[in-house]
Amino acid sequence: MTTTQRVRRAGLATVAALVIGGGGFAVGAAAAEPSASGTPVAATATQNPAAPRPATPGSPGPASYASVVRQVLPSVVLIRTENGLGSGVVLDRSGNIVTNAHVAGNATKFQVQVAGDTAPRSARLVGSYPPDDLAVIRADDPSGLQPATFGDSDKVQAGDVVLAIGNPLGLSGSVTQGIISATDRAVTEPATDGSPAATLPGAIQTSAPINPGNSGGALVSTSGQVVGIPTLAAGSPQGGGQAQGIGFAIPSNLARDIAAQIIDTGHVTNSHRAAIGAEVATVLGPDGTAGGVGVVAVTSGEGAERAGLRAGDVITAVAGAQTTDTTALSQALAAAKPGDTVTVTVSRDGQERNVQVTLGELPGS
Secondary structure (H helix, E strand, C coil): CCCCCCCCEECCCCCCCCEEECCEEEECCCCCCCCCCCCCCECCCCCCCCCCECCCCCCCCCCECHHHHHHHHHHEEEEEECCEEEEEEECCCCCEEEECHHHHCCCCEEEEEECCCCCCEEEEEEEEEHHHCEEEEEECCCCCCCCCEECCHHHCCCCCEEEEEECHHHCCCEEEEEEEEEEEEEEEECCECCECCEEEEEEEEECCCCCCCCCCCEEEECCCCEEEEEEEEEECCCCCCEEEEEEEEEEHHHHHHHHHHHHHHCCCCCCCCEECCEEEEEEECCCCCEEEEEEEEECCCCHHHHCCCCCCCEEEEECCEECCCHHHHHHHHHCCCCCCEEEEEEEECCEEEEEEEECEECCCC
16 A cells, blocks of 8 residues: 555445455455466475574464565565555566556656665566556666565365564565455455555455555465455444455466566557456436446447446446446456356336346457
8 A cells, every 4th residue: 555645444344345255245346267377476385494483382373474575575566656555576687566456656767675685776667557456666776686485275264373574564575464354355446546445356355454555465375375465354344444354366276377467568458357248337316326237338349338237327226236237346356257048137217127238348558
């Protein structure tokens, strides 16, 4: 998270956003599982010689994670823009660094600094993909930058111990500890200056504290592998600050795949994200509250048009999940994959009907 922007928060299901779960409505959703493509990052390690020090008798875990921190810290950088601070993870020897799109914002030039460096080094934007809140920047001088070792985020599970490494509030090289609380959450980030709202499928939920400045950093396993990119914390149901112990990270497999596409081509060619194929907007009911998702226009040849949807229709549910607004629609689609056929409930001329829509793919950048 950047320190000069409002803290990005995931709205809890009872407050700001409908978040879909495998068993109904909860604080998460099953999402598409993107396959990792060729990537310039270091290969996943099967063993780590720098394992945590064993626990003393009767203690619940390792006595220290200092060896893990020493291994990972040189791969996590502080990122400065004109608008604030964030974090990033070194991908390769060429100086490519993955971070959040909301950390990069509208900037094209950056200053990056590894903990212990005496001076920052300049970097420039390679590309950004706001729908997944990911961006890649490249250090002009990559000498001495140490690529991180990335793990397989499909293998993380609730209860795994993790460390969040980044630069909260500009405190370089800070480390917090927690567990994986859940996987496959679908959460929606609010829009901020320079970054639109984004619904993130398959997010990792963690109890490791995530604070402004942690965004774009590393969520790390106890074997020193990066399994996620911390991106936001949940908002308090009482409308105050952050909800303690509820943070979210983008899975490392997705981050590597999107970053590799950006590095290879300068943009994203395969989003792995489902799309209905229509331009939509939230429809307000007579009482001023959100009452559905209005179809503004359908895309020629895409799923909505093929299913017979047309401008003026109001989408009220997708695959049984109520879609009271565009955020809810995005979260419902996050639970699906391109090529899936889903039941879409629409209201037209006062009549409700169900249509079968075969989903397309969210456009790349």
